[in-house]
Amino acid sequence: MNSDLPKVLHPIAQAPMLEHAMSAGRALEPERIVVVAGHGAEAVRAAVADIDVSAEVVLQDEQLGTGHAVDQAREALAGFDGDAVVLYGDTPFVSGETITRMIEARAKADLVVLGFEAADPGRYGRLVMDGDSLERIVEFKDASETERAITFCNSGLMACASQLMFELIAEIGNDNAAGEYYLTDLVELARAKGLRVTAVACDEAETLGINSRAELAQADALFQSRARAEALENGVTLMAPETVYFAFDTVVGRDAVIEPNVVFGPGVTVESGALIRAFSHLEGCHVSRGAKVGPYARLRPGAELAEDTHIGNFVEIKNAEIAAGAKVNHLSYVGDASVGEATNIGAGTITCNYDGVMKHRTEIGARSFIGSNTLLVAPVRIGDEAMTASGTVVTKNVDDGDLAISRSAQENKPGRARKLMDMLRAKKARKAKGGA
Incomplete structure (x- = not known):
């Protein structure tokens, strides 16, 4: 080898x-x-x-x-x-x-x-x-x-x-x-x-015995061919079968739909009727009936998606339970966390779960709304039907029904943008002239 x-x-x-x-x-x-x-x-x-x-x-x-x-x-x-x-x-x-x-x-x-x-x-x-x-x-x-x-x-x-x-x-x-x-x-x-x-x-x-890298690649291709054929036979829709990569233990239920260029790592179960959209990577996770994942989503070990959940583009879930009907649709990281049913996680939300030594957990209740670009500094709990304003850094618990806002007050400087741009352009011109 x-x-x-x-x-x-x-x-x-x-x-x-x-x-x-x-x-x-x-x-x-x-x-x-x-x-x-x-x-x-x-x-x-x-x-x-x-x-x-x-x-x-x-x-x-x-x-x-x-x-x-x-x-x-x-x-x-x-x-x-x-x-x-x-x-x-x-x-x-x-x-x-x-x-x-x-x-x-x-x-x-x-x-x-x-x-x-x-x-x-x-x-x-x-x-x-x-x-x-x-x-x-x-x-x-x-x-x-x-x-x-x-x-x-x-x-x-x-x-x-x-x-x-x-x-x-x-x-x-x-x-x-x-x-x-x-x-x-x-x-x-x-x-x-x-x-x-x-x-x-x-x-x-x-x-088939394996004695070289070439034979290893051939063996992997043979496994994939068999796994794809078995999935199709079992009622799974593979939109572009030749682009889907299965692990040795992948389980996919019938009427699930797998779009092109999906990679399954070890330990994945996808239930009937789920949709895994293009360019998603799944490993060590469980996806329930009716869930939608991707495109470009990453599910890492310990991700548990309940029925009818939505995990959208460029979202990463790790060691977290996402309850029924919850949505994490855009550009977010949810790790070491639980998200309650019907909760919406806004774009750019991050659970800050690691302090450099230890991992900490975030709990988000049911029917809550997490505003875009919220940072949840674990350990922290967001109650049921609570909200966070966009751009909020949450460092303490938010009770049921409360709204959390944590950001600096906005201050507008009249005309300052034009003055600043004029100053920068003049500086660039002087620099260019000196270089000539």
Whole structure:
């Protein structure tokens, strides 16, 4: 990847590849998740803690092949008598349904390998089948012409009883050009013991592996294509589908309308009937039915929009609840705040929530009117049906029904504008003449 970042932490749809793989594995409701980390292990460990605190990370100090990697989980799974499924952190598109089918196939086989029909088999290992029985895995370089004609290829994923897997791994040798321990050798070892081995097929797209920035971009594009198609199928209107960017966990209800060039970050739910207008960016927020957002709006984590709210152009909402029917329509920042129902926030309003050390909260009541260019210096509370005059700096609470005005008295100087402009023009002329 030509990167300091471990490969499995590079993002697809704003989530690390590793998270996609772990999410697929969670379809089984596993008792344990063990992540084997090599390069950049500390970064991987930190990422896993964010993804799933129950997952355990074990270290592979030396990278001696796939069999050696899986063997690092031996101690973590000591005493565990269930099935083990081996997934790869750089193969993010394997579905939970496919993994479930692998486990179901375990009812008739001791070892299950995941395969796929390759459009271009290339240098993939071939799965040599005899009916439902997997006879062997043949690497391309070792395959005969007949075997190279096989299009059923090895993905590398396996399922097996945990303790049996480690028993077989203990017998893997490294007598090969790379001096590595290959997990694929389990098939031959299992067959030699008279064990039943089979393969389950999946769509080739699920086995897409990522080894470069170009492949990462292709994978992200594939994810986006699928997410857009799914949204359209679910009754979401995408006015320009190719311009909408979804995160891995975006949820959009039917009859919602998404205008062009909208970006969804992680943790977004948009309910049915909402409108997200062009060039808006949403992350970690919830948008209720009938709400209108944008254009050019930014919803940050903790933004909660109730039904029929309006968030307009160049408005930013962060860690704030906007109650039903409230409007923040122009050029405003509302952070660490609550806004009551049917309240109107005037253009240029700012909740001053940060004192340089601590964040403070602003509370605005129902059916209030906040005048344009109001500064609300938190912590502060504006009561129900209260008002602030335009340009007001609010530093203390405003009771229900009160009007707050805090600004300097205006003073007009007769004729002073012309005199000032004449003076400035003369100064500019003198400066230009001196420069000549």
